[in-house]
Amino acid sequence: MSQAAATGFFSALRLPRLSALWLAAPGLIFLAVFFVYPVAQLLGLSIVDPAKGDLSIATYQRIAATDVYLRVLGITFKIAGNTALISLLIGYPLAYWLARMPEFFRGRMLLFVMVPFWTSYLVKTFAWMIVLGRSGVINNLLMGTGVVDQPLPLLHNEFGVMVGMVHAMVPLAVMTMLPVMIGIDRRLVQAAQTLGASPAHAFWLVYFKLSLPGVTAAGLLVFISSLGFFIVPAFLGGRRETMLAQLIITQVQELLNWPFAGALAAMMLAAALLACWIYDRLFGISSISGGAAQESRGLVRNAGLAILAGLATASAMLARLFRSLFGRAACALALPVFAWILIGFLVLPTLLVIPLGFTSSQFLDFPPPGYSLRWFQTYLDSPLWLQATLRSFLVAFATALLATCIGGFAALALANSRTRWGGLIFAFFLAPMIVPRIVIAVGMFYLFARLGLIATDLGLVIGHTVLAIPFAVVTLSAVLKTYDQRLDQAAATLGANRFRTLTAVTVPLVKGGLIAAFLFSFITSFDELTIAIFVSGGIKTTLPKQMWDDMILQLNPTLAAVSVVVFIVVTALLLIAERFRRST
Amino acid sequence: MTMNAPGGEAPPKLLVEGLCKRYGATTALDPTSLAVREGEFLTLLGPSGSGKTTLLQLICGLVDATEGRVVIDGRDQSRMPVHQRDIGLVFQHYALFPHLTVAENIAFPLKMRGRPSAEVAKRVDAALGMVHLGHLAARFPRELSGGQQQRVALARCFVYQPSIILMDEPLGALDKKLREHMQIEIKRLHRESGATIVYVTHDQEEALALSDRICLMNHARIEQLGSPREIYERPRTAFAADFIGISNIFRGTFATGASRIETPHGSFALPSDATPVGEGGALVVRPEHLRLGAADGGHVTGIVAEIVYAGSETRVIATLSEGATVTLRLQQGETVPELGQQIVAGWPRDKAVLVS
Numbered sequence: 031m032s033q034a035a036a037t038g039f040f041s042a043l044r045l046p047r048l049s050a051l052w053l054a055a056p057g058l059i060f061l062a063v064f065f066v067y068p069v070a071q072l073l074g075l076s077i078v079d080p081a082k083g084d085l086s087i088a089t090y091q092r093i094a095a096t097d098v099y100l101r102v103l104g105i106t107f108k109i110a111g112n113t114a115l116i117s118l119l120i121g122y123p124l125a126y127w128l129a130r131m132p133e134f135f136r137g138r139m140l141l142f143v144m145v146p147f148w149t150s151y152l153v154k155t156f157a158w159m160i161v162l163g164r165s166g167v168i169n170n171l172l173m174g175t176g177v178v179d180q181p182l183p184l185l186h187n188e189f190g191v192m193v194g195m196v197h198a199m200v201p202l203a204v205m206t207m208l209p210v211m212i213g214i215d216r217r218l219v220q221a222a223q224t225l226g227a228s229p230a231h232a233f234w235l236v237y238f239k240l241s242l243p244g245v246t247a248a249g250l251l252v253f254i255s256s257l258g259f260f261i262v263p264a265f266l267g268g269r270r271e272t273m274l275a276q277l278i279i280t281q282v283q284e285l286l287n288w289p290f291a292g293a294l295a296a297m298m299l300a301a302a303l304l305a306c307w308i309y310d311r312l313f314g315i316s317s318i319s320g321g322a323a324q325e326s327r328g329l330v331r332n333a334g335l336a337i338l339a340g341l342a343t344a345s346a347m348l349a350r351l352f353r354s355l356f357g358r359a360a361c362a363l364a365l366p367v368f369a370w371i372l373i374g375f376l377v378l379p380t381l382l383v384i385p386l387g388f389t390s391s392q393f394l395d396f397p398p399p400g401y402s403l404r405w406f407q408t409y410l411d412s413p414l415w416l417q418a419t420l421r422s423f424l425v426a427f428a429t430a431l432l433a434t435c436i437g438g439f440a441a442l443a444l445a446n447s448r449t450r451w452g453g454l455i456f457a458f459f460l461a462p463m464i465v466p467r468i469v470i471a472v473g474m475f476y477l478f479a480r481l482g483l484i485a486t487d488l489g490l491v492i493g494h495t496v497l498a499i500p501f502a503v504v505t506l507s508a509v510l511k512t513y514d515q516r517l518d519q520a521a522a523t524l525g526a527n528r529f530r531t532l533t534a535v536t537v538p539l540v541k542g543g544l545i546a547a548f549l550f551s552f553i554t555s556f557d558e559l560t561i562a563i564f565v566s567g568g569i570k571t572t573l574p575k576q577m578w579d580d581m582i583l584q585l586n587p588t589l590a591a592v593s594v595v596v597f598i599v600v601t602a603l604l605l606i607a608e609r610f611r612r613s614t
Numbered sequence: 615m616t617m618n619a620p621g622g623e624a625p626p627k628l629l630v631e632g633l634c635k636r637y638g639a640t641t642a643l644d645p646t647s648l649a650v651r652e653g654e655f656l657t658l659l660g661p662s663g664s665g666k667t668t669l670l671q672l673i674c675g676l677v678d679a680t681e682g683r684v685v686i687d688g689r690d691q692s693r694m695p696v697h698q699r700d701i702g703l704v705f706q707h708y709a710l711f712p713h714l715t716v717a718e719n720i721a722f723p724l725k726m727r728g729r730p731s732a733e734v735a736k737r738v739d740a741a742l743g744m745v746h747l748g749h750l751a752a753r754f755p756r757e758l759s760g761g762q763q764q765r766v767a768l769a770r771c772f773v774y775q776p777s778i779i780l781m782d783e784p785l786g787a788l789d790k791k792l793r794e795h796m797q798i799e800i801k802r803l804h805r806e807s808g809a810t811i812v813y814v815t816h817d818q819e820e821a822l823a824l825s826d827r828i829c830l831m832n833h834a835r836i837e838q839l840g841s842p843r844e845i846y847e848r849p850r851t852a853f854a855a856d857f858i859g860i861s862n863i864f865r866g867t868f869a870t871g872a873s874r875i876e877t878p879h880g881s882f883a884l885p886s887d888a889t890p891v892g893e894g895g896a897l898v899v900r901p902e903h904l905r906l907g908a909a910d911g912g913h914v915t916g917i918v919a920e921i922v923y924a925g926s927e928t929r930v931i932a933t934l935s936e937g938a939t940v941t942l943r944l945q946q947g948e949t950v951p952e953l954g955q956q957i958v959a960g961w962p963r964d965k966a967v968l969v970s
Contacts, residue, residue, distance in 0.1 A: 223697045
């Protein structure tokens, strides 16, 4: 009797059943403290007078006073916009080509997009400097064959920046569009054709229309990512291609003018948010996270459909013309040929760096006059490089561990909860991917300066974890989405408690996804530069930071050797990660 | 049968000649020939992987044939691209365009044919009326139930009056009640439009209910072609007997010209019109022809293992030697034996069918 009463008492005392959503709490708190707070504070700082602490728009007045800042803002918008446009135009056919492949083959081909996507921006930019320089690969080739007798100005101008930006952003565009395209029911195109639509009409009126959410999402992501670029314009552009992020770095690092850097970062964030807002008005933000795009009604929609119909008729005529000019077989080859050329553009420049790492020359001539290991020797003999390498590995390892844990619980929470908050929380975890890195970095710099975390490994790990969490959450969510929840229920009915269910059933089954998330986080940290520039001070540098410093001073073959090391490490980890991701 | 196809002189609406499809070493369809008459409702019936969907896709041009011809209305259409063949296809999962409204979906084939907008509007209205969906014209497909979506898919196909309408398991995604309702709907549409329909299904009841003729397929070729009654009552192979309806099949041996078949369950009389060729075959007896007690065709002895009450009838399943079973279908009023009771079940000689 008393025992029954006691049981009743205790069960009444027991905490309310924890909703699965609580598992996301560590991640939410982490991002609130190290991502939302610093970014918000940065915005606040820009409207506070540094001397008196009052509200003031002095910094913004200074921005508006000289037209140099507005001009840079204009340039930044123009470069980001053009990059987005070109990346979409050339990325769409490649994504389309990949989407139509059988799944097995597509997995293989996708590596040609994944490897450039994950290759360090520094390595990619270094490669383009070698390819486009005055005595670079292209100019040597053109002069050697006598096509031109003066080297073409390919570097330190708008052309160089656009090549570098597009090269950096096409993989992102393709990888954003691809899932939407794969999700399109191919039978709809067949249905359109059985109903009398020519292949061109079926493509534009059905396939293209249905792929638009992916296209616009890719456009938005590329535009926002491009806003914060500084590596490419710093090395491939001239003075007239100076972008906003470069100004921010100068303000912080050389002029120590934090409020002004804050105001510039706030401007960039405002631009990014404005782009998001316009996007939401036009297309509905939910289509980014793969939700069903809202089908608008009324005039806009009819106009859109009419435009597509016009495009369809025009391209049907073009297709007929090309077919009569070049024959059916040649036209069928156009898409794969284009796709392979684009893959060459994405992959080859980076591969050029590899022989340069083994050059015997003092200079970065291509092709190398002879081969040796002397620059690897230089790298290995330099305590500076070795320490930077070691630090990068340690920081990346800690980051990967932390991000995988936080991301794993968050993904578990999202997979198990059926609340309407799920979508919002998912979007929040992706936010560090959407807010320009430079904004996060500057905000973190303020916070860490007060916490004494500047020039510490812990500061780097925290900063990199913020950036790695989105990748971990996306990877693990994808795995958990296909995970059969009934297995957990089965384990529970068979007598396993929550913890045992997790360790004995869930984790072993999603192991591949966990390892993939770990490796993606590792890579994110390993070649991260932006936060490293601000947070790793003095001699405590990471490998990318050391490369950046060297590249600013002077290009040398040691950089090529280091690039080879970075490229191989990242590519190897990526291939392993992909293998594990697929195995789940 | 609801309608009789015209006599032999009229050219077939659809003629398939030696059509075949191979993917490397795998054969999806052996060379197949088939003629479909104007206004006919022909069903391609078979288990999955039997080649029925391949045949359908070859007819409408979604898949290129390895060999053979597709002739529609006397014109060879084998090289014609999909969108220029005058064919309608109703897809298994409807394939409605998610970004277009119901009315726009139905208008799509008319617009692709460049019809004037006044005519489009009129015909869309008529098609919507035909499937009783006039009030849902402005909805998007995802706002409709499965049955409604299916009716939109049917309207989209009937609206442009294609020469031939192909349907690929169109009712596969619906529940049983709705499926039976839609079968009647399709029968009505067929009767009212007079369209020629080639229908693919793996559901034998559906095939029996709808078709003028059934083309039974197995292992990438035609197993038997005939009216539902012919196929049910006179199956030519054990597969045909087993696939359509419930069958009791007794395999055995005989000599050419003999009048009896020797099976592990006894020696049975062959039906009088059977022409035994070779050295063996199988005797098929439908459950409704089995009666308690011996008869002139033969009989088996077994133990009642299961009794299934199905309303209008009661099915009795009895175990024979070596684990074989027979099924009897007893009408209301007949005495039902008890579980575990030993019974003798026999059949009239001419109700049995000899198959290869």
